[in-house]
Amino acid sequence: MLSPIYRKSGLSVARYHDKRVWLLLLVLVLLYAVISDTNVFAYEPSTQSPLSIKVAAQKFITKIIEREYPHHIIEISKIDPRMKLTACDSPLDEFLVPGSNLPGNVTIGIRCVGSKSWTIYIPASVKGMRKVVITNHPILTNTPITQNDIRLEERTISAKTNDYIFNLEHVLGKIAKHNLPASTPVTLNMLSAPTLVKRGQQVIILAEGTGVEVRMAGTALMDGTSGQIIRVINTLSKRTVEGQVIQPGIIRVNM
DSSP: OOOHHHHHHHHHHHHHHHHHHHHHHHHHHHHHHHHHHHHHHHTSOOBOOHHHHHHHHHHHHHHHHTTTOSEEEEEEOOOOTTOOOBOOSSOOEEEEOTTOOSSEEEEEEEEEOSSSOEEEEEEEEEEEEEEEEEESSOBOTTOBOOGGGEEEEEEEEOSOOSOBOOOGGGTTTOEESSOBOTTOBOBGGGEEOOEEEOTTOEEEEEEEETTEEEEEEEEESSOEETTOEEEEEETTTOOEEEEEEEETTEEEEEO
């Protein structure tokens, strides 16, 4: 007959083995669950990260805007993180939605042309910074603009416009159409060309041909600015001709 000590020891060994069996079974169950979940996710397509889409839009806008505005500010709207787009297996294609102008509020299209195609549209705000012509002090109506009246200063441009002037030479000699306050960005619609010829003024009619130049006296029948075509009357022949104002008091006609 076994001693009490041996029986107690044998019971402890049996219980120890039972615990190991249950522990092993638990590990196997958990491992199966992990493997099963892994297999499920392995067949789920990966998604395109919102960050990669935003970076693509940022690079695309920068490439366009920096040609004219080396200094600029780009603000791209946040992409909804809940939106799930299949990871593109080809490079993303970016484009400006028709009607978008830089700088300004624009919409950028980002599309995948891979095996799982998709397109997303992202609003953005783009501002350019560039030196433009502004007034040094108030300028009165009908005043010719001189070098002392204007300067270049960097300003933020938030909309596409052809009105801004970036070269001082394009303003000098022009006439202010109305009063301009100090520090005002000068635009084309604020200016008019100076009158180089006035109606009734005695002018020189310059007729040019191949190696030939003839000057005749005439009278202007209308006011004219640089480059404008006006009518003049030849003093000797009394004929009325049309010519282009090229300098103060000088009209060029074709022979």
